[in-house]
Amino acid sequence: RRPKKRTKIIEMMDELQKENVYIKDKERVEKLLCQLIQDGKSKLQIITDFDMTLSRFSINGKRCATCHNVLEDSTLVPESKKQILDELRDTYYPIEINAKMTIEEKIPFMMEWYTKGTGVLVECGLKQSDLSLAVKESNAQLREGCDWQFHALHEHSVPMLIFSAGIGDILEEIIKQHSQMYANMRVVSNYMDFNHDGMLVGFKGDLVHTYNKNEGALRNSDYFTTLKERRNIILMGDSMGDLRMADGVPNMQQILKIGFLNDNIEERLEKYKEAYDIVLVSDSTMDVPNAILKKIL
Numbered sequence: 001r002r003p004k005k006r007t008k009i010i011e012m013m014d015e016l017q018k019e020n021v022y023i024k025d026k027e028r029v030e031k032l033l034c035q036l037i038q039d040g041k042s043k044l045q046i047i048t049d050f051d052m053t054l055s056r057f058s059i060n061g062k063r064c065a066t067c068h069n070v071l072e073d074s075t076l077v078p079e080s081k082k083q084i085l086d087e088l089r090d091t092y093y094p095i096e097i098n099a100k101m102t103i104e105e106k107i108p109f110m111m112e113w114y115t116k117g118t119g120v121l122v123e124c125g126l127k128q129s130d131l132s133l134a135v136k137e138s139n140a141q142l143r144e145g146c147d148w149q150f151h152a153l154h155e156h157s158v159p160m161l162i163f164s165a166g167i168g169d170i171l172e173e174i175i176k177q178h179s180q181m182y183a184n185m186r187v188v189s190n191y192m193d194f195n196h197d198g199m200l201v202g203f204k205g206d207l208v209h210t211y212n213k214n215e216g217a218l219r220n221s222d223y224f225t226t227l228k229e230r231r232n233i234i235l236m237g238d239s240m241g242d243l244r245m246a247d248g249v250p251n252m253q254q255i256l257k258i259g260f261l262n263d264n265i266e267e268r269l270e271k272y273k274e275a276y277d278i279v280l281v282s283d284s285t286m287d288v289p290n291a292i293l294k295k296i297l
């Protein structure tokens with residue numbers, strides 16, 4: 001008799017056999033998949049990052065816009081301010097993706113970046129009514145397969161938390177223009193504060209940056225408490241900070257972490273393989289998460 005295959009589900013899924021898919025601990029992932037499938041959709045919730053996770057990193061070799069970039073690249077921001085924002089990005093983005101620094105070391109720099117950046121945006125006199133056009137004119141796009149995924153999760157009443165250090169208003173507009181905002185989606189992000197004339201005057205609530213999502217998760221404990229029967233989580237992210245998005249989820253039983261590694265790949269691959277159950281390198285699609293969802297829903 002042949003020994004029973006211990007990674008049967010993984011081997012059955014073509015999407016997981018591709019060269020850009022890395023699974024360090026196949027037995028763990030096999031067990032997770034088996035449990036998620038067995039428990040089914042009523043026990044499932046999704047927690048996901050937005051920029052470069054739901055949205056695409058690049059198209060034909062050209063970087064796609066993040067929520068912030070949508071504004072920075074638009075005609076709404078005067079050249080002089082663009083220059084300041086570019087300089088900020090050139091200073092702080094390398095820190096965001098630096099493989100040698102710890103999260104704790106990065107946090108003060110992220111605070112600085114976001115505080116300065118949002119300050120500059122407020123000085124631009126942005127109007128709420130201009131946002132839609134800025135998104136239309138940008139190359140911000142969703143990954144292939146997001147539309148199917150959003151629709152399917154809604155159809156099967158699986159809640160999706162989108163947890164983003166981007167800009168909530170822009171993120172929603174990107175989703176609306178390229179797919180649809182559904183009732184099962186909840187967004188935690190930086191939302192713009194407009195005055196009665198529709199002019200941007202600041203940002204609401206506590207700042208979310210790439211590496212303080214754990215605090216944001218704890219602030220949203222009410223949301224997680226209402227979903228406490230949904231003890232299985234699929235988490236999707238593109239940064240080490242995203243791994244903390246599920247901190248504060250009570251009663252969590254299983255968490256399958258899917259990481260998109262888009263940039264600085266060689267330096268970060270080992271760390272990502274340690275931290276994420278499944279790592280997708282330079283993948284512009286949702287094929288893998290969707291294949292898994294198809295088995296569960």
Ligand code: U5P
Nearest residue numbers: 049050051066068069117164165166210
């Ligand atoms: N970001 C910008 N400009 C900023 C601040 C942040 O492009 O002024 C980008 C970061 O590089 C990061 C994303 O990729 O926004 C934040 O979203 P998240 O993926 O960490 O949620």
